[in-house]
Amino acid sequence: MKKLTKSEEDYLKALFHLIEEQQNDEVGTNQVAQHLDVKPASASAMLKKLRKKSYIDFEKYGKIRLLPSGRNLALDMVRKHRLWETFLHEHMHFEWDEVHEVAEQLEHIDSEKLIEELERFLGHPKFDPHGDPIPPSSGKYQALDKPSLADLKVGERCYISAVNDHSSDFLRFVKELGLALSSEIKLEETRDFDGSLLISFDGKKINVSRKFAQNVTVTRIPGKK
Amino acid sequence: MKKLTKSEEDYLKALFHLIEEQQNDEVGTNQVAQHLDVKPASASAMLKKLRKKSYIDFEKYGKIRLLPSGRNLALDMVRKHRLWETFLHEHMHFEWDEVHEVAEQLEHIDSEKLIEELERFLGHPKFDPHGDPIPPSSGKYQALDKPSLADLKVGERCYISAVNDHSSDFLRFVKELGLALSSEIKLEETRDFDGSLLISFDGKKINVSRKFAQNVTVTRIPGKK
């Protein structure tokens, strides 16, 4: 599990809340900017960064969706926030309207153990002082996240270990490209403007979409850079 | 009481600890840098910044001393750190060697109320899990800090409300300058290289040392900029 900056965590949490508040599972750049009290240009830059890390996905001028890894991280933030709110209310004599501001700070504390202990200390509460549900610990699932082709850094090499999309279209496309499980693949370039990737294998270079890359699970080849 | 950045807080705390560890009350740039695991150049820049804010004092190539306001802030950090360590040890099942890392994060949480409540919750402990003393709340004293000439921003105007150094040398110097309690003073410039200030009053412009300025308590004249 990677370490995120405070800002990255805030953006993922914002996306999660915006998706929850609407029934729609897609949000726009401006909504995110407004929610975090930053300008759209700032949000645009950050969202691009989160896309490169495969926490979210969107196409240029398109709506934003949370990917599983991003959703798990957001859930973790919500879990921490609501546990801290419960602590502040029940043990620190904070009123319901005072807890949020401080919980905003406490939720960024990075300690798996602290959160587990805090939850035990609080008696494994199911709801926070506002009545909102506290998500369960997700640490176990997150550890199972597999890297995809889209997670590679430029210059890294890998083997394909699996493909996640089993549609016939997808599989036919893989076959046409000449990709096989034994192919050694190198990420040559990434293109920011549309998120696509230039990869090389067997002496060929081809361009693949980000969506495609996210469906190809890989095993990194270490050392070779 | 001003808001400090995380870095500023870390530097003040480092200075406090370095001064405590030695019997000497003066520390050097390199010591600070080493303690915080940064390069001397980085420490140098930060220390200059803290000097401008009158939390510390030093002359070029000289040793660094904590001024009262800086010391109060450092004590506040130590207080918070040790209260959190106590909390982690006594209620979160952290071992003595696990508490420090997380307390380093928790000490930056900004909430007066939380710390007061935490102290009450812990039963007003006098010592942390390592046996180190927990400083008392200093919020009350800090509120009494008076601004000095050295606290002004360029362009600000003020009246002198008091002088803190009552030595005859100092008072004679004040008199020679022609400064009086009724003089309206304007801060024209500050010189980073030695910390001295250019002030104007009664149509005259004179240069005074930082040390001098810190001994002159002032009342800001608002609005006039």
Place this chain on the structure above:
DNA sequence: ATTATTTGTTAGTCGTGACTAACTTTTATA
């Protein structure tokens, strides 16, 4: 369907707090 408005992106700038490299001052050693 064409224009207007809203939404989103890019390019370039700024402050913060790191960094390296080069330099100056102080302190220690020969």
Place this chain on the structure above:
DNA sequence: TATAAAAGTTAGTCACGACTAACAAATAAT
């Protein structure tokens, strides 16, 4: 005391995450 070493500073760069201004795309309104 002259020189070497250590300590401290400056100048210039970088990454991060904000910002504004200008532009492009998508959606709404005429």
